[in-house]
Amino acid sequence: MNGAVVLFTERGYAGTSLDEVCKRARVTKGALYHHFSGKQGLFEAAFDAVEQDMLGRLAEIVSQPGDVWQTSMEGLRAYLQVCLEPAYQRIVLHEGPVVMGYEAWKQAEERFSFGLVRTAVSGLMDSGLIGELPEEPMARLLFGALAGGATMIVAAEDQKKASEEIGRCIESVVAGLRALKETGWTDRAVTTGQ
Amino acid sequence: MNGAVVLFTERGYAGTSLDEVCKRARVTKGALYHHFSGKQGLFEAAFDAVEQDMLGRLAEIVSQPGDVWQTSMEGLRAYLQVCLEPAYQRIVLHEGPVVMGYEAWKQAEERFSFGLVRTAVSGLMDSGLIGELPEEPMARLLFGALAGGATMIVAAEDQKKASEEIGRCIESVVAGLRALKETGWTDRAVTTGQ
């Protein structure tokens, strides 16, 4: 199981053979197929393991006391940090939707990382810090932005610098939504630019 | 070739067999392997075809005269529309990075859709409409947000409504960056929220 996470991370889903997983786990395919429904089932188990690991570490950060803005920003930064881990990036962000199918992946994410982002957005809106934009689309955009930023960070030569830049940009985006609310622009003003 | 795009779109990369592609194109594997280096080469050709098709339709919209803000917003809306097309979504956005590898996918995107987003962001910054945040990360975030929003739209029951919501949210995000610049908040104000 742990070996499966390693192999899926290093070689991807298609590049990982079940024989190799069995060899690393010191079992045979009979045992593997007794515990999992097949290669996809094994992948979903690895997916869940990675997500659970992430969730456990993030939960305490998000649940700490403090104002909504502070905890939201810390949560975003912490999640961005998670997105840098190879296992999370490859298994959850990149191959998850392709291997599991987008619909199943979406439902799984609802219980894990996307749920975190959604509650952060919801908290910011409920406390009136950002405008009353539709919650689901905003959360989905932010989630996509985080994933896109994370993949850039990993591909960067100076990951530390890239990570800080992305973090600042994310905060600027959310701060922009806050500024937009406080200046009280109308919808028309937004679309025309004046 | 066109049949390959259809099959990769409907059944994905792993679910598409070369025999099926050959049958649809009325050729044999000998012919296929004469023109393409293999399954991955075939996928990359399909990828290029889809991207070229997209680029041709978007170029005229972006290149039309008008102020930077207007054309940028129209470009974002138009690209969002492209993201709704099944072929683009599955081949370019979802399976591209997995099949081609993230590094090759990133380089290809640089010539196509990500290039468009990057020039839009660059234009907004150069004309002073949004603050001087680092360009590459901002473009990467916006690109991820667009992709995330598009996948949500496709999964929605009411795609038209979802598309309009996402469009408004995207504009709000960029408008927020504009408001942030005009109110002149400092970095410290951003991170502390006051």
Add this chain to the structure above:
DNA sequence: GTTTGCGCCATACCGTCGGTATGGCCGACA
């Protein structure tokens, strides 16, 4: 204590599919 049944897993095998090796067909060109 024996038997029956079941959970657990090892082994051998099959079907599919990506990829290759071989050779035939046909036009260009000397």
Add this chain to the structure above:
DNA sequence: TGTCGGCCATACCGACGGTATGGCGCAAAC
């Protein structure tokens, strides 16, 4: 007319996901 090379059809190989079968051990039933 001989031959050389681009183009492609056919037959085949190896790898891999998945399955069928059976053995082993343990616990409940009697």
